[in-house]
């Protein structure tokens with residue numbers, strides 16, 4: 001019997017969209033529980049005790065157990081499906097791109113989006129303001145690397161969409177909201193259209 005899956009989330013978060021997009025693409029049903037991170041609803045004693053001691057969403061609840069970290073939740077959902085490569089090297093390459101997303105992409109692009117449209121420039125600390133140029137440079141470097149990778153291929157791993165694409169898509173497709181200019185990254189634009197053209201694709205607003 002498959003266990004009930006509940007996504008604890010904040011819908012406008014790309015990390016949460018990743019989990020919904022993965023579930024849609026592999027045909028898994030998720031229940032959804034919304035928390036307002038701007039009101040600290042994931043920082044309550046109850047949330048940190050019951051759901052995630054790290055005080056963050058997304059968290060995938062599977063029965064009575066919890067999986068924080070978006071890419072781990074996506075991997076759990078997609079395990080055994082056709083977005084996970086069978087080939088051992090391609091499997092590791094997919095994981096490599098998911099780790100890279102968390103270290104070199106999301107902390108730059110997602111954070112700049114959040115600071116710009118949620119926190120607001122005037123409300124940033126001086127330390128955060130000083131980080132903006134470095135994050136912009138690192139975000140552009142990430143998009144440039146993606147564009148280069150896609151010069152010779154349609155998908156990040158192998159010849160079809162994998163979980164690497166599903167984990168990279170959410171924050172890439174809103175990079176414009178963080179002030180990044182796709183004019184420099186035409187292959188990334190083409191790849192985003194390919195992802196959107198997949199039969200079970202759902203938009204962030206779904």
Ligand SMILES: N[C@@H](CCC(=O)N[C@@H](CS)C(=O)NCC(=O)O)C(=O)O
Pocket residue numbers: 010013014015016037040042043055056057058068069070071102
């Ligand atoms: N590496 C984590 C990042 C989780 C994260 O930073 N979540 C943000 C929203 S995208 C959050 O919960 N922020 C609220 C807070 O930190 O209080 C993942 O991929 O799930």
